[in-house]
Amino acid sequence: MKVVILDSPAEVARYGADIFQQQLQRKPASVFGLATGSTPVQLYRELIARNRAGNISFRDVRSFNLDEYMDLPPTHPQSYRYFMDSEFFDHIDIDPANTRVPPGDAADPITACAEYEQAIAGAGGIDIQLLGIGRNGHIGFNEPTSCLTSRTRVKTLTRETIADNARFFAEGEHQPHLSVTMGIGTIMEARLVVLLATGASKAAAVKAMVEGPVSAWCPASMLQMHPAAVVIADEDAASHL
Numbered sequence: 001m002k003v004v005i006l007d008s009p010a011e012v013a014r015y016g017a018d019i020f021q022q023q024l025q026r027k028p029a030s031v032f033g034l035a036t037g038s039t040p041v042q043l044y045r046e047l048i049a050r051n052r053a054g055n056i057s058f059r060d061v062r063s064f065n066l067d068e069y070m071d072l073p074p075t076h077p078q079s080y081r082y083f084m085d086s087e088f089f090d091h092i093d094i095d096p097a098n099t100r101v102p103p104g105d106a107a108d109p110i111t112a113c114a115e116y117e118q119a120i121a122g123a124g125g126i127d128i129q130l131l132g133i134g135r136n137g138h139i140g141f142n143e144p145t146s147c148l149t150s151r152t153r154v155k156t157l158t159r160e161t162i163a164d165n166a167r168f169f170a171e172g173e174h175q176p177h178l179s180v181t182m183g184i185g186t187i188m189e190a191r192l193v194v195l196l197a198t199g200a201s202k203a204a205a206v207k208a209m210v211e212g213p214v215s216a217w218c219p220a221s222m223l224q225m226h227p228a229a230v231v232i233a234d235e236d237a238a239s240h241l
């Protein structure tokens with residue numbers, strides 16, 4: 001696991017964008033695993049700017065998102081499909097048909113999750129998997145105690161994660177307690193994993209991920225076993241290392 005510590009969230013975004021840019025130069029038809037949350041937003045803005053400037057193109061890219069809430073329609077502003085469209089896909093030259101988000105609204109989630117895994121394999125696997133980290137060490141929605149070899153499946157959210165994400169929902173609005181997420185085993189198969197962490201609220205999780213034992217109590221710690229994982233953290237997120 002490589003750990004890169006930078007001065008600011010803006011530098012974290014630029015460093016991450018450089019990795020994507022180099023990958024696109026090597027392989028224009030790359031397959032990207034993408035993440036939601038507030039952390040990657042600056043990186044997406046950086047990639048949008050580089051796309052507009054003509055430095056990179058997503059024309060041949062296929063993407064698979066990490067996770068999605070269950071039972072939120074894609075038109076709901078808090079669905080991860082809506083987030084990806086409005087924060088990223090609508091602003092770049094990617095073919096919308098080549099962007100996939102886990103099936104949060106499937107009538108038969110078990111079959112739909114298996115199909116999602118098959119689609120990733122059919123695309124040739126993920127070249128770069130982008131990740132954020134939850135304060136409890138989750139990646140995607142693989143909460144503490146998740147099986148370290150898990151595949152795409154339905155996961156119950158912990159109380160902590162529900163509380164953390166409550167800020168995005170209006171008071172009294174339905175907030176899902178279930179999600180569909182790529183598994184830790186799915187993430188581990190990506191050829192390169194890039195995890196971004198910014199802000200002091202992530203410092204304990206970053207310490208557990210990098211210096212703690214590999215344990216289901218901190219799902220991100222499994223990245224210690226990945227042959228090519230890069231953690232890009234700002235000073236605040238790295239402050240407990």
Ligand code: GLP
Pocket residue numbers: 035036037038039040066067131132133134135139140141161165
């Ligand atoms: C969310 C997402 C994760 C994300 C994490 C941190 O619940 N499921 O993929 O990495 O929590 O989010 P943020 O970047 O907003 O802190």
